[in-house]
Amino acid sequence: MAQVNATAGIETDVWDGLIKKGMINALKGLSGMVGEEMAVKSIAIEHIPARDMPDMLGGAENVVVGVYILFDGASHGHILLAHQPEVTYALLDILLGPAPRSHRPLTDMERSAIGEMGNITGTFFLNAVADELGVRLNPSPPIILMDMAGAILDIALAQILEERDRVFVASMEYSIKGATAAGNFIILPNPGLLKLVPALDRVAG
């Protein structure tokens, strides 16, 4: 997959730096909530065909637990925090105490805990980005989904495909307790967010 080419030169650097800063802040929030050290494994900022998006989550039929947040304000876009079910169960064990969990509908308590994880992560990301840009970005309440990755991504992709065929996507993989678990934190911004970047000259890096 090619690196993003939506902006050029210093703007790309600024944009990359901004997104990375937001993502690291998001992981800090999630780590604080879960009470476990989490480490960034990789951050990728890419411009890819929309149809390739589900591959980032293991393929269109791969079942994931996702927390979906829409944001609006100075710009709008989509945030998805997604884990394999087994990773979600491990996080729930940490948050709610050990319990037998398997592929079944999540309980209200589990949904609430997962929603809060997404809420914290999304808010920490948006706050970091909004502070740097000096704008307001408002998150929606989290939507908790356990389904095929393709189905979860459909709405975001459909909205983006109304305007263009490729998606700008930033994703982060992170580990919890060493390398035993990993998750995906995906940002799908509307192009309007990128247009805010040229005004910046203080975020680079």
Next chain:
Amino acid sequence: MIITQPVKPESQPVAGSDETKVVVGLEEINVSRDAKVVLACLGLGSCIAVSGYDPVARVGGMAHIVLPDNGGKACEGSPGKYANTGIPRLMEGMMEAGALKSRIIIKIAGGARIFGNVKEGSLLDIGFRNLAAVKQALIDNGLNLKNENTGGSHGRSLLLYVSSGLTLVTSAMRENIEL
């Protein structure tokens, strides 16, 4: 116009048979008369898979519709993106492969409201709008809908076995359904 696409590298053999699953990705249309091919739209949420099958010519086709209407915009590179362009192109492709329009059996799946309680008909309710647009496009093209598995708030996959016309809907944590 050749819509039939070569078997893609990511196509997978179907376990326990000599069939090959050919994935019809977002915005794509695929037509085949190869009896070993299983056409598949995977992980459908708000998108709709439209399958067509001519049981005499044994020609199968599938379109992965993402949005309701192109609004007059050009979409040469991805005619399957929109209901109003994808369905006529699917029919053209099937007829080029030897199908007779009057024999084509249409089945659809998808069009879910994955987010649950979105306002009906709103911009976020893309599944609902897709479903309405697909049904209208079928009418506009003189096609009858034989069966459907649509709506709800869960993801699905649709598989069409070109050898027999068998059409299966699979979902996570649910029983398979034969359409």
